Amino acid sequence: MSYLLKPLQIGNLTLSNRLVMPPMATARSKEDGGVSQEILDYYDEKSRGGYISLIIIEHSFISQEGKASKNQLSVADDSVIEGLKKLSEVIHKNGSKTIMQINHAGSAATEEVTGKTPVGPSAVSNPRKGTIPHELNKDEIKGIVKAFGDAARRVKEAGFDGVEIHSAHGYFLNQFLSPLTNKRTDEYGGNIHNRIRIHLEVIKAVRESVGEDFPVFLRLGASDYREGGTTIEDSIIASKEFERAGVDVIDVSGGFCGYVIPGNSEQGYFSPLTEAIKKEVSIPVILTGGITDAKAAERLLEEGKADLIGVGRAIYNNSNWAKEAIESLR
Structure with a gap:
């Protein structure tokens, strides 16, 4: 049997095959982050036929200060739950499972979008944006940890099959993970165990909000591919701690390099990272990065x-990609 067509059980979540549509920002939401007809139509089209076993909804902001861009999807207050229910229902009706990715942009946010001063672990320039954020104190950190937990509860109430915590692509949790942006000298900075302390607090808050039987994924920017940044050695330690803390799946991507590796366009270019992490954890690992061919x-x-x-991009560009890929392997 084809490897891609094998089912996979993750707790009480049954995936019909190994194909995932990763989160990709569409900027199709209403201005306030509510679910629009355009976003319902988009996910309806992508999930038709149920060929993709799992659709991960684009990163959604957990609080106004953490909003990354205009027309980004919101999971920031209870008023969005009804709209999000429609979104999970559309995808389920087509036969796919779906989880939501929850995110805080940290120093990647702009005052123009949020109306607030960007925040981060340290008052140092964001390597991708150039903004210098307000350095968070411990009470402010607690508030953001709670916002992640509250957002996860909304995801569950909206009928999704799980939730993904975003710590990649240079966003808030990734800013704590990376030595490029985390220069703290308290218990949240320094060695890798301190730099993931906030992650463990977020995982705990999410778990407490959703219970033990709701799948929790974590998207990890496993390397910055920059001098002085996060390394795969850091991420192996982090992944083992995340598994111990109750994460069900590690979804590997880039850190401050974003979802690309400069100068590398081979299919599955993050595979050295996923392979190294997979050897060290017993939970499933997701690989994305330039994969456009079912055989690859x-x-x-x-x-x-x-x-x-x-x-990602292949499905974004061609809504029939999954159908064609799966039929080619049958």
């Missing part, structure tokens, strides 16, 4: 590089 996806699974394959 099949080969990466066969070689043990990952347990699930995320195909």
Whole structure:
């Protein structure tokens, strides 16, 4: 049997195959972050036929100060739950499972979008944005940890099959993870165990909000591919701690390099990261990055590089990609 077509059980979540649509920002939400007809139509089209076993909804802001961009989806207050229910229902009706990615932009936010001063672990320039944030105190950190927990509860109430915590692409949690932006000298800075302290607090808050039987994923910017940034050695330690803390799946991507590796366009370019992490954890690992061909996806699974394959741009550009890929392997 094809590796891509094998089902996978994650707690009480049954995936029909190993194909995942990773979170990709669409800027199709209402201005206030509410679910629009345009966003319902988009996910309806992508999930049709249920060929993609799991659709991860684009990063959604947990609080106004953490909003990354205009027309970003919101999970910031209870008023959005009804709209989000429609979104989960559209995808379920088509036969796919779906989880939501929750995020705070930290120093990647702009005052123009949020109306507030950007915040971060340290008052140092964001390598991707150039903004210098307000350095958070411990009470402010607690407030953001609570906002992640509250957002996860809303995701569950809206009928999704799980939730993904975003710590990649240079956003808030990634800013604590990376030595490029975390220069703190308290218990939230310094060695890797201190730099992931906030992650463990977020995981705990999310778990307490959703209970033990609701799948929790974490998207990890496993390397910055920059001098002085996060390394795979850091991320192996982090992934083991996340598993111990109750994370069900590690979804690997880039850190401050974003979702690309400069100068590398091979299919599955993050596979050295996923392979290294997969050897050290017993939970499933998702690989994304430049995969456009079903045979490449099949080969990466066969070689043990990952347990699930995320195909982003190819599905974004062609809504029939998953159908064609799966039929080609049957």
